[in-house]
Amino acid sequence: MPADASWMGTPGPDFFDWCLSEFCSKFSTRFPMRALKVSPPPICVPVHSEVPKLQGAELASVYYARRMAGDFYDFVRVGPTRVLFGLFDAAGFLKDTRAIVSAAQQTFRNAGTELFTGRDVNDADAMMDLCLELNRTVMKAAGGVRSCPAFAGCYDERSGIVCYFNAGHTPGLLRDQTGISELPATGLPLGLFTHMISDASMVALVPGAVLLLASRGIIEGKRKSEEFGLERVKEVLRQSKAPSARELCVSVLDHVQQFMHAAPTHDDATALVLARNL
Numbered sequence: 001m002p003a004d005a006s007w008m009g010t011p012g013p014d015f016f017d018w019c020l021s022e023f024c025s026k027f028s029t030r031f032p033m034r035a036l037k038v039s040p041p042p043i044c045v046p047v048h049s050e051v052p053k054l055q056g057a058e059l060a061s062v063y064y065a066r067r068m069a070g071d072f073y074d075f076v077r078v079g080p081t082r083v084l085f086g087l088f089d090a091a092g093f094l095k096d097t098r099a100i101v102s103a104a105q106q107t108f109r110n111a112g113t114e115l116f117t118g119r120d121v122n123d124a125d126a127m128m129d130l131c132l133e134l135n136r137t138v139m140k141a142a143g144g145v146r147s148c149p150a151f152a153g154c155y156d157e158r159s160g161i162v163c164y165f166n167a168g169h170t171p172g173l174l175r176d177q178t179g180i181s182e183l184p185a186t187g188l189p190l191g192l193f194t195h196m197i198s199d200a201s202m203v204a205l206v207p208g209a210v211l212l213l214a215s216r217g218i219i220e221g222k223r224k225s226e227e228f229g230l231e232r233v234k235e236v237l238r239q240s241k242a243p244s245a246r247e248l249c250v251s252v253l254d255h256v257q258q259f260m261h262a263a264p265t266h267d268d269a270t271a272l273v274l275a276r277n278l
Helices: 013-030 094-115 123-142 229-239 245-260
Strands: 057-063 070-077 082-090 150-156 161-167 172-176 179-183 201-204 210-214 270-276
Touching: 057 070, 057 082, 057 245, 070 094, 070 270, 082 094, 082 270, 094 123, 123 150, 123 161, 172 229, 179 229, 210 229, 210 245, 229 245, 245 270
Parallel strands: none
Antiparallel strands: 057 270, 070 082, 082 150, 150 161, 161 201, 172 179, 172 210, 210 270
């Protein structure tokens, strides 16, 4: 017991230190403590669902090799004749975007299914609501501002109409009997402003028409200082005789590699194709 300890007067600070030391030493002797094993937090990994089979059409999307950054695509059937598809490009490397993309995927599937359920769905209103929900999800998962260009559409198998928004993504490319037309941005990228919303537009796919989405990694693939560019993507689409949606995706990625004379490792390179057959 310390010299200043007194049972009759006010205990000094050394007395309390001594009591604490005695208690801890005896407690640890009687109840030995084991090192706690703390598991690291689970890594959020987006999971791709199987591409839904369409009536009279095909959907496909292909990455070049492995993902390095924030590209992600997904599909989900939201009704007897409706299928949602989307291509997202969260800014940053893979380790920084996993949680963001995983959260966006859950919103895309859950909110998308809820918004498009029912007979009297207004596709344009539902797409804008989905855009708003995705925007909030990206900002919440990122803990602030994080640019995430996105192109999402709902394809109606009965009419061949795609209702879509293009939130700051590279233009979608539509090939039909009239040639190739661009589907430009209808708003800013997701993740920049809390109440940001992109307008919804509609486009009809006639039999034989193809809708191609190319990620920024394709457009920005470089040979020396020259980019592959949107015009070369158009030319690939114009000249392609690919018999399936997947083979058209692969053809686009092959042309990028040939142009660069190397594997496109500067960024994710992703192509998504919706092709109407009947």
